Amino acid sequence: MRHMPRSRTLIRLLLLLCAASTVRAEEAGRYTTGLVLSIDTGSISIQPPARFHGQAPNTETYHIDPLKLKVLRMDVGVGGVHTSNATTTDLHVGDRISVKHTNDQATELRILPPPPVQGRIVAIGRGAITVRPTIPAAIAAALDQSFNVDDKRSEITSSTVAGAPARKIRYSDLQVGQGVSVLAKGRFAFVIRVLPAGQVMGTVNRVGASEITIKVAGRFPAGVSAEREFGFDPRKVEVFDQ
């Protein structure tokens, strides 16, 4: 009996914690992205992308309250993606949108910009680049896309390693063969990110002043060494903690 007040306090604390996390989850809502199939005064239907290969497309419908609904438009421009207020009349069938919803009630609609084009630079011309999308080679060449670029309006960045801070580079630093992600409006590339090259993962076996040997992670056939040695310039090599 002496412990009753303490256990009650603990239960109250737990209930408060549960309530706090529920409130936070409800405030956050959930997001579903898809293409607009139809919209009327009381509801909107979207088609989310298939999650698995061969999955039949499904339709999700959300109720909307025009008085409470927030509509935003995300547009590509100088410096990247900008968000501005919009109305449901700005929505069109086929638009790619993100619906913030709590259960079946939509609380916010965001008209999304076209997704970035990811691929490899195959040509660099005067103030323009041509990008071949990263899809099966047999059809990729037919889908080459050219974008106009200039150092004043295009933000061009590069990072050596995925997740590392990107540094600004110039149009003249771009090279054929680099992997890029291009965010464009029409044919103008507002944002170009040079994607990091691949990495070799492993455990350090030896490390010297200008060379490092690692045991590469993974299984190797008999007779194939898992060790790889890399030279490096101690003044130039970038080191990151993650």
Next chain:
Amino acid sequence: MRPGDITDVAVGSEVAITPEAGKAIAITINHPAVYGTLSEVGSDCVTVIVNDGTKQVERTFRIGDRTAIFVGSEDHSTKMASGKTLHIWRFAPGGHIGDLRVGEYASITAKGDQVISMRVRPAGSQAK
């Protein structure tokens, strides 16, 4: 991820090397993650209860200006054929120590006791 030091690369470290023309142009040191439940949140540190397989251990980590905090919210869940429910989480970057709650489940990547990055999910959301 944050800038490191070449002197921290030691034998036995887990690394990822970015090669260019046979030379390493970048070395990323992968610090092992610690998983546990937040038991205390201070103004510049967090304490986590870590289950090391045999017993529960408390570990305290420092949160710095450059610590990346990702706060998770459930994006969606899918009922699997096995009957289990698969929860997909979305981790928003830009979190602050004030967003952390005691009881939340955290995965922490730290160098020594200094947190490089941490991801948190609401209490009770860890895989069962």
